Amino acid sequence: MAKVIKLRKGLDINLKGKATAEVTTVKCPGEYALIPDDFCGLKPKVVVKEGDNVLAGDALFVDKVHPEVKFVSPVSGTVSLVERGERRKVLSVRVTCDEQQNAKEFNTDGDVKALLLESGLFGFFRSRPYDVVANPDETPKAIFVSAFNSMPLAQDFSVALKGQEQEFQAGISALAKLAKVYLGINPAQKELESTTDCEVTVFDGPAPAGNVGVQINHISPINKGEVVWTMSGEEVIFVGRLMLTGKVDLSRVVALAGSEVIAPKYYKVKVGQKLTTLLEGNVNEEGVRVINGNVMTGLKTTKEGFLAAHATEVTVIPEGDHADELLGWIMPRFNTFSTHRSYFSWLLGSKKEYAIDARIKGGERHMIMSGEYDKVFPMDIYAGYLIKAIVTGDIDRQEALGIYEVAPEDFAIAEFVDSSKLELQRIVREGLDILRKENA
Secondary structure (H helix, E strand, C coil): CCCEEEECCCCCCCCCCEEEEEEEEECCEEEECCCCCCCCCCCECCCCCCCCEEEEEEEEEEHHHCCEEECCCCCCCEEEEEECCHHCEEEEEEEECCCCEEECECCCCCCCCHHHHHHHHHHCEEEECEEEEECCCCCCEEEECCCCCCCCCHHHHHHHHHHHHHHHHHHHHHCCCHHHHHECCCCCHHCCCCCCCCCCEEEEECCCCHHHHHHHHHHHCCCCCCCEEEEHHHHHHHHHHHHHCCEEECCEEEECCCEEEEEEEEEEEEECCCCCCHCCEEECCCCEEEECCCCCCCEECCCCEEEEEEEEEEEEECCCCCCEEEECHCCCCCCCCCCCCHHHHHHHCCCCCCCCCCCCCCCCCCCCCCHHHHHHCCCCCCCHHHHHHHCCCHHHHHHHCCCHHHCHHHHHHHHCCCCCCHHHHHHHHHHHHHHHHHHC
């Protein structure tokens, strides 16, 4: 029987627009894009040029520091654009897909790490500390896989897993050849308790219980000098498909969710797919924010954007630019969410759904050490003091307070409740980048 860890700290936010379990397959659109910024810590070097023909699984760019780490095309077709920005920064590599898809074939009989590097799937590993693309020269003490996301409007992995159970098990078995694998699940995922070649732990609690960082903290905390790798459940399925078929298939099931979506549901798409294939005719046209990823951790994008490499949902919420609230925050309300019971809506219980817009509702102000982070931060870390150490640039203090264990997403709920309106995820990302350079 799997070990159960009960978490009490955190916050569940019940938002309108949850995706129904219906899954629709979207046909191959004209253009896909692989975006280097989706792979944190990468210094990309493009290895194709416009007009080249590529197969699904052919490399589009590699890491300059570790050129054996490849990032491959999700489809077969013609390289249509190598998009560059200021100082020739690579923004994206775009491929116009063929009507008839073909994939590169790989030999699955050899070393697992070599196979993952050659196929481009190694780039989906994230390494802690620093939450960046894993270094193939390092040996992790463990690999952590979280099979659920507890954030609001997040994808239900059980929907994505349906019909892919064999691929998921094959992926876990392949990862187990690299290091010990820990699998985190929630109490509803009974079907995953029997997964072999890994240690299964049930995490029962509010968001961010599904964050792999929270799970690492409770199972095997990271000490200075140690390295762990992480991978999401969907990406484990990528690995399993490769092991079973010898081909790279970056198809995934994503949730299109949010209060501004007309018919929220699941879509089977490929990494890098154009978002118009999901959004066209299915979202309200005026005053909306499209988020590439989860509502708490994703990035603002447009309807013409492309699905991010790690995204398991596309979220659409009101922008809030033209909101008109009589008497502002002092008006008693039943339809506005508050963590501090500022409105009467708390009387309606946790089942009430809210349509929260993108407004910050206040400006950045002095940081008050009120302990509000700690109430929603289920890790053995003093979150408020760690943020102060990052802001002040005190590296020794950051190390003592556990910066090696965290990633920006671990602070998403704390950022939501923060009365100081600080961009905690941005602060943590900058702190990790600085620390990485110092230790290089």
